[in-house]
Amino acid sequence: MDIENIVIDVKDFSFSYAMSDGETQKNALNNVNFKVCKGEFFCIIGANEAGKSTLCNALVGLIPHFFQGNMTGDIVVLGENTKDATVADLASKIGLVFQDPFNQLTYTTTSVAEELAYGLGNIGVPRAEMHRRVKEVAKTMRIDHLLQKNPLELSGGQVQRVALGSVFVMNPEIIVLDECTAQLDPLGSKEIFDVVKVLNERGITVVMADNDMERVAEYSDHVLVLHENKQVTWGATREVFADLDFSSLNLRPPVYVSIVEEYIRRGLWKKEVAIKEKEVITISREILNQ
Numbered sequence: 478m479d480i481e482n483i484v485i486d487v488k489d490f491s492f493s494y495a496m497s498d499g500e501t502q503k504n505a506l507n508n509v510n511f512k513v514c515k516g517e518f519f520c521i522i523g524a525n526e527a528g529k530s531t532l533c534n535a536l537v538g539l540i541p542h543f544f545q546g547n548m549t550g551d552i553v554v555l556g557e558n559t560k561d562a563t564v565a566d567l568a569s570k571i572g573l574v575f576q577d578p579f580n581q582l583t584y585t586t587t588s589v590a591e592e593l594a595y596g597l598g599n600i601g602v603p604r605a606e607m608h609r610r611v612k613e614v615a616k617t618m619r620i621d622h623l624l625q626k627n628p629l630e631l632s633g634g635q636v637q638r639v640a641l642g643s644v645f646v647m648n649p650e651i652i653v654l655d656e657c658t659a660q661l662d663p664l665g666s667k668e669i670f671d672v673v674k675v676l677n678e679r680g681i682t683v684v685m686a687d688n689d690m691e692r693v694a695e696y697s698d699h700v701l702v703l704h705e706n707k708q709v710t711w712g713a714t715r716e717v718f719a720d721l722d723f724s725s726l727n728l729r730p731p732v733y734v735s736i737v738e739e740y741i742r743r744g745l746w747k748k749e750v751a752i753k754e755k756e757v758i759t760i761s762r763e764i765l766n767q
């Protein structure tokens with residue numbers, strides 16, 4: 478790993494939420510350690526309640542600055558310790574797209590254009606520049622036709638695009654996406670994901686909590702695996718997926734891994750496990766030609 482290029486460094490991070498009774502705490506994550514390099518496509522996987530959203534909240538400083546609780550360890554984003562930075566300051570470097578896009582709306586604006594401009598206003602971007610950036614982002618997100626609409630009148634997929642747009646408009650170097658396609662139908666999900674891919678190709682570092690294992694296998698460089706509030710492993714996706722016992726983590730393996738494992742079990746294939754569609758096609762052809 479190229480130390481010069483590390484943009485996120487998570488060091489022994491643990492967090493427990495303070496409960497509303499003011500006395501008890503809910504443990505959410507323990508001793509998480511990993512690094513993300515510039516330009517990477519990094520995925521976080523784990524079953525329900527594993528701690529994915531907690532980690533996403535921590536990466537952008539909402540933990541410890543917004544959520545009450547007990548945090549130990551450090552998270553350093555682009556050289557800045559999140560404990561010492563403000564959330565607003567971090568927002569222009571690292572943006573979070575929430576798991577529920579409706580949480581992203583400010584509920585203080587009357588049009589999508591205002592919604593997109595909101596964060597820019599907070600950091601004092603001049604009006605002309607604001608207009609330019611809102612227009613550009615609306616085009617990328619294919620929401621130009623919605624700019625004058627009231628955000629409360631949008632469909633789920635449209636809200637998701639506005640949510641992503643309101644993060645992207647800040648020009649962050651890193652975007653964190655918390656299962657941002659989980660609530661969409663396959664077409665809506667593909668549309669959002671295609672935009673994320675374009676952003677990544679433009680050099681933006683992407684950190685994505687995602688349980689679509691085929692997609693994680695296909696696109697991520699590195700993957701972090703969480704289970705029951707703990708880190709199971711992290712590393713290059715190919716290496717992690719080749720060894721991972723998915724079922725014990727309540728996760729479904731990528732279908733391509735299952736197919737090749739079956740080939741291996743039947744003695745048809747004696748080499749390594751594949752994790753991507755194209756690789757399985759090649760292996761299947763080879764087996765058929767044997």
Ligand SMILES: Nc1ncnc2c1ncn2[C@@H]1O[C@H](COP(=O)(O)OP(=O)(O)OP(=O)(O)O)[C@@H](O)[C@H]1O
Pocket residue numbers: 494495496503504505523524525526527528529530531532576
């Ligand atoms: N605001 C909160 N207050 C108290 N406990 C919380 C809060 N948010 C999450 N938790 C608890 O922290 C643990 C980790 O939850 P988290 O939401 O981070 O998991 P997740 O992997 O994102 O789950 P999901 O797949 O359901 O989105 C769970 O036990 C959860 O109940």
Ligand SMILES: [Mg+2]
Pocket residue numbers: 529530531576655656
């Ligand atoms: Mg979550």
